[in-house]
Amino acid sequence: MQPAEMNTQDGHIDSAQFARIEKQAKVTEVGVTRSRSAGQEIWYRLRTNHWAMFGLYVLAVVIIMAIIGPLISQYDYYTTNLDATNQAPSSEYWFGTDNLGRDMFSRTWKGAQISLTVGLAAALADLLIGVLMGGIMGYFGGKVDEFLNRFSEVLYAIPYLLVVILVSVVLGSNMWTIVLAMSITGWINMSWIVRGQIMQLKNQEYVLASRSMGAGGFHILLRHLVPNSLGPIIVTVALSVPSAIFAEAFLSFLGLGVQSPAASWGVMINDALSSWKMYPWQLLFPAGMLTITMLAFNIFGDGLRDAFDPKMKV
Amino acid sequence: MNGNSAPLVEIEGLSKHFQVADGQTLKAVNDLTLGIYKGETLGVVGESGCGKSTAGRTILRLYEPTAGTVTFNGQNIYKMGGSKLKAMRRQMQMVFQDPYASLNPRWSVENIIAEPLDLHNLAGSRKERRMKVESLLERVGLQSSHADRYPHEFSGGQRQRIGIARSLAVDPQFIVCDEPISALDVSIQAQIVNLLKELQRSEGFTYMFIAHDLAMVKHISDRVAVMYLGKLVELAESADLYADAKHPYTQALLSSIPVPDPDIEARKERIVLKGDIPSPINPPSGCPFRTRCPAATERCAAEMPQLREVKPGHLAACHYA
Amino acid sequence: MNDNDTVLSVKELQVAFRTRSGEVQGVRNVTFDLKKGEALAIVGESGSGKSVTAQSIMRLIPSPPGMVKGGTIQFNGQNILKKSEKEMEAIRGKEMGMIFQDPMTSLNPTMTIGRQITEVLIKHQNMDKKQARLRAIEMLRLVGLPSPDQRFSQYPHEFSGGMRQRAMIAIALACDPTLLIADEPTTALDVTIQAQILELMKDLQERLGTSIILITHDLGIVADMCDRVIVMYAGKVVEEGTKDEIFKNPKHPYTRGLLRSLPRLDQPKDEPLIPIDGTPPNMANPPIGCAFCDRCDFAMKICTEVDSKMITHSETHASRCWLHHSSYREE
Numbered sequence: 001m002q003p004a005e006m007n008t009q010d011g012h013i014d015s016a017q018f019a020r021i022e023k024q025a026k027v028t029e030v031g032v033t034r035s036r037s038a039g040q041e042i043w044y045r046l047r048t049n050h051w052a053m054f055g056l057y058v059l060a061v062v063i064i065m066a067i068i069g070p071l072i073s074q075y076d077y078y079t080t081n082l083d084a085t086n087q088a089p090s091s092e093y094w095f096g097t098d099n100l101g102r103d104m105f106s107r108t109w110k111g112a113q114i115s116l117t118v119g120l121a122a123a124l125a126d127l128l129i130g131v132l133m134g135g136i137m138g139y140f141g142g143k144v145d146e147f148l149n150r151f152s153e154v155l156y157a158i159p160y161l162l163v164v165i166l167v168s169v170v171l172g173s174n175m176w177t178i179v180l181a182m183s184i185t186g187w188i189n190m191s192w193i194v195r196g197q198i199m200q201l202k203n204q205e206y207v208l209a210s211r212s213m214g215a216g217g218f219h220i221l222l223r224h225l226v227p228n229s230l231g232p233i234i235v236t237v238a239l240s241v242p243s244a245i246f247a248e249a250f251l252s253f254l255g256l257g258v259q260s261p262a263a264s265w266g267v268m269i270n271d272a273l274s275s276w277k278m279y280p281w282q283l284l285f286p287a288g289m290l291t292i293t294m295l296a297f298n299i300f301g302d303g304l305r306d307a308f309d310p311k312m313k314v
Numbered sequence: 315m316n317g318n319s320a321p322l323v324e325i326e327g328l329s330k331h332f333q334v335a336d337g338q339t340l341k342a343v344n345d346l347t348l349g350i351y352k353g354e355t356l357g358v359v360g361e362s363g364c365g366k367s368t369a370g371r372t373i374l375r376l377y378e379p380t381a382g383t384v385t386f387n388g389q390n391i392y393k394m395g396g397s398k399l400k401a402m403r404r405q406m407q408m409v410f411q412d413p414y415a416s417l418n419p420r421w422s423v424e425n426i427i428a429e430p431l432d433l434h435n436l437a438g439s440r441k442e443r444r445m446k447v448e449s450l451l452e453r454v455g456l457q458s459s460h461a462d463r464y465p466h467e468f469s470g471g472q473r474q475r476i477g478i479a480r481s482l483a484v485d486p487q488f489i490v491c492d493e494p495i496s497a498l499d500v501s502i503q504a505q506i507v508n509l510l511k512e513l514q515r516s517e518g519f520t521y522m523f524i525a526h527d528l529a530m531v532k533h534i535s536d537r538v539a540v541m542y543l544g545k546l547v548e549l550a551e552s553a554d555l556y557a558d559a560k561h562p563y564t565q566a567l568l569s570s571i572p573v574p575d576p577d578i579e580a581r582k583e584r585i586v587l588k589g590d591i592p593s594p595i596n597p598p599s600g601c602p603f604r605t606r607c608p609a610a611t612e613r614c615a616a617e618m619p620q621l622r623e624v625k626p627g628h629l630a631a632c633h634y635a
Numbered sequence: 636m637n638d639n640d641t642v643l644s645v646k647e648l649q650v651a652f653r654t655r656s657g658e659v660q661g662v663r664n665v666t667f668d669l670k671k672g673e674a675l676a677i678v679g680e681s682g683s684g685k686s687v688t689a690q691s692i693m694r695l696i697p698s699p700p701g702m703v704k705g706g707t708i709q710f711n712g713q714n715i716l717k718k719s720e721k722e723m724e725a726i727r728g729k730e731m732g733m734i735f736q737d738p739m740t741s742l743n744p745t746m747t748i749g750r751q752i753t754e755v756l757i758k759h760q761n762m763d764k765k766q767a768r769l770r771a772i773e774m775l776r777l778v779g780l781p782s783p784d785q786r787f788s789q790y791p792h793e794f795s796g797g798m799r800q801r802a803m804i805a806i807a808l809a810c811d812p813t814l815l816i817a818d819e820p821t822t823a824l825d826v827t828i829q830a831q832i833l834e835l836m837k838d839l840q841e842r843l844g845t846s847i848i849l850i851t852h853d854l855g856i857v858a859d860m861c862d863r864v865i866v867m868y869a870g871k872v873v874e875e876g877t878k879d880e881i882f883k884n885p886k887h888p889y890t891r892g893l894l895r896s897l898p899r900l901d902q903p904k905d906e907p908l909i910p911i912d913g914t915p916p917n918m919a920n921p922p923i924g925c926a927f928c929d930r931c932d933f934a935m936k937i938c939t940e941v942d943s944k945m946i947t948h949s950e951t952h953a954s955r956c957w958l959h960h961s962s963y964r965e966e
Contacts, residue, residue, distance in 0.1 A: 017937035205416035214403035361825035499680035504896040504910035533898035570830035572855030
């Protein structure tokens with residue numbers, strides 16, 4: 001024991017200092033601290049993640065341009081002009097023209113429209129089917145889970161190119177058949193994630209509490225389990241958009257997807273391929289936009305994941 | 315408590331077995347027979363794997379039983395279905411152990427407390443709902459303004475109060491308290507126990523109080539049931555149990571609790587049991603306690619001791635009690 | 636007090652954690668000594684700083700966000716806070732052993748128990764494999780594990796909770812450390828298993844003469860196995876004394892409240908417990924005066940303005956409360 005520490009504070013203290021005061025804390029506790037809600041916390045973490053915000057800004061620019069890009073150019077994306085083929089970028093044609101004289105600027109942003117639409121539509125389909133199936137598997141468990149799980153494993157095993165070819169043979173190739181083909185197998189990943197979440201959450205005491213009050217399955221699923229799985233669901237959606245965008249570009253490139261004259265980045269890359277050494281901009285703009293968009297989605301998705309669950313950060 | 319009238323909750327031959335991997339069976343609760351009288355607090359103590367929490371949950375039919383019946387106010391709750399079961403759930407509520415896990419983190423306190431009201435269509439108008447929530451908050455010692463907050467803003471003890479308010483919302487008669495204080499700090503435990511006792515005094519609740527803290531159980535309970543590996547091994551009035559435990563397991567359990575008094579600790583001859591608690595998947599033959607019992611004989615391995623009255627109002631399941 | 640007897644001397648230790656809502660003061664000017672062969676209990680509730688104090692002694696504070704902001708820790712004549720991580724590795728496990736609340740997370744699940752003990756012995760004692768194996772089996776026997784030869788080659792998941800804690804104790808004591816820090820060693824265990832582990836720790840302490848710091852919230856365990864007690868509240872030591880002084884003559888209102896809030900086996904059933912009202916303060920913004928003041932029945936004007944120093948009651952007993960100041964007069 002240290003003598004200095006053990007000494008009383010020296011000198012006399014005025015007795016007024018020793019006046020009793022009323023105790024602040026009552027039997028009723030009042031010490032609640034106001035703090036951020038879960039949503040505010042997530043937004044804060046996202047906002048302070050510079051990479052994620054950079055991704056978000058890039059996405060915002062791509063989306064805005066996809067909407068207004070084709071409108072601000074004086075040329076539309078499908079009219080050919082054989083007097084102005086293979087023009088280099090200039091004040092007239094900002095991104096140049098292709099081998100049929102179509103305006104690359106309009107086509108690039110029209111391509112963005114298609115890519116984003118396909119990406120979002122496929123992700124939305126995954127979301128709806130995946131959450132429903134995953135929710136049912138996770139919550140009901142047992143035989144239902146086993147059956148659906150086997151079913152999705154079988155679907156998962158079918159090569160997806162085969163599905164795409166089959167669908168496009170039957171329904172013809174366009175943007176929506178690609179979305180359909182991708183949705184047939186795309187929801188499986190989401191359903192597994194939701195299933196895992198729900199299995200974990202359904203043993204939480206608040207779920208048990210809800211049951212002890214007489215709540216039924218759908219109340220518990222929709223009010224307790226799905227809202228508490230939102231984090232992983234949103235992250236999965238955000239990360240499935242870029243893979244859908246890439247799949248569309250890839251299929252269109254192979255000629256299985258969107259067909260010319262519609263302007264998809266995949267179609268444009270395919271068109272540019274034969275003469276890319278002479279007219280590199282024809283390849284550069286669609287390929288560059290595809291890369292930038294996917295990268296932006298991916299880093300934004302990673303940022304979202306870190307924001308929802310900082311412990312998962314690697 | 316009065317021993318003459320029929321119990322409010324009558325548990326007969328209740329068993330709950332779980333199927334685990336490899337086709338084995340975990341006998342969490344095994345042939346439990348017990349009555350809980352109106353207005354009393356029945357304490358249930360035991361160590362992990364003794365089945366006390368499973369018993370509480372099966373009694374509320376959160377688990378379907380493997381065998382046996384639970385009668386509440388004369389009606390078998392396992393025979394009910396649909397709306398009748400839902401109506402019965404209003405009468406029987408539960409307070410949970412973990413104040414962090416038992417409240418949905420995404421809901422406001424108002425929605426949490428009003429959940430049972432909504433489920434049973436008792437909320438009325440928005441304004442009525444809010445008023446009911448506010449008055450429940452005040453009854454458990456919180457402030458009405460807390461209704462707009464979220465669970466993470468509260469301390470453990472405060473969350474437990476919110477959980478209690480939620481169970482009070484539907485005016486139950488019987489509340490199973492499943493280790494309601496074991497996750498709380500010492501200085502807060504007494505607050506919650508006092509609250510539960512006050513509510514019992516004013517509302518006439520009947521409690522089943524599950525815990526492993528024997529001193530706290532003694533303090534709150536009228537009678538205490540001791541469980542070991544899914545079996546009820548001793549049941550007595552709480553003062554009698556502590557003064558005159560008959561089952562060797564209860565004796566060891568009582569002597570194992572460290573008492574916050576150096577003199578008692580210095581004097582105490584502690585019975586330290588050898589070995590670990592056996593797995594409830596493969597319990598010992600005969601008496602489940604015999605593998606650790608200092609007084610076990612061959613008879614204990616061969617024959618399961620039945621619960622019997624060893625003195626008036628005091629039951630024990632031991633051949634030699 | 637003979638200085639040669641002092642194993643550990645903590646002076647004015649300050650530890651803070653950086654969080655977004657500001658700097659949280661985990662430990663505020665904690666000072667205490669530990670003598671050879673002594674069992675010291677640090678008692679407090681969650682957030683009182685008791686575990687942080689223990690982790691600082693082992694230099695196991697995760698940094699960031701934690702940082703030691705001041706003070707010294709003298710252990711066996713060396714200043715622990717000045718050591719490099721490499722030097723600490725030589726001290727940890729050899730001169731200091733530690734057991735944690737959850738033996739499952741502190742044992743490596745992919746290594747046999749035997750290997751986890753021999754590794755320590757090979758590293759610190761320069762033993763060869765064979766010697767280490769013999770010593771490890773001897774340790775397993777010492778902590779009361781049945782058939783230690785067999786247990787040696789088993790993995791943690793094959794052990795029950797109590798056996799894991801015994802194995803942890805065997806690892807912590809393998810190199811015969813001068814100091815054993817036990818952080819809530821029995822909190823995760825059942826009562827009858829807790830009794831076994833406490834019995835074992837008492838027995839080993841008697842036989843090996845190890846100094847023990849026991850971190851716990853359970854005053855019953857303190858009464859059972861410690862010589863001296865430190866009571867912490869909101870990062871500060873509020874009372875310190877021998878076991879008898881703390882239990883029979885508690886001076887700080889918090890210590891008194893803590894003891895009073897526990898039900899006693901001899902207490903009449905209808906007598907309500909006496910809780911401590913309110914909740915502990917927010918350590919991101921601790922009160923200027925006494926941290927306990929708004930929960931205290933004896934709060935005075937001065938308590939809200941400035942915190943008391945430790946006031947001595949006997950050579951071993953001191954508390955941080957204005958009620959014991961020489962100028963205070965009972966009304």
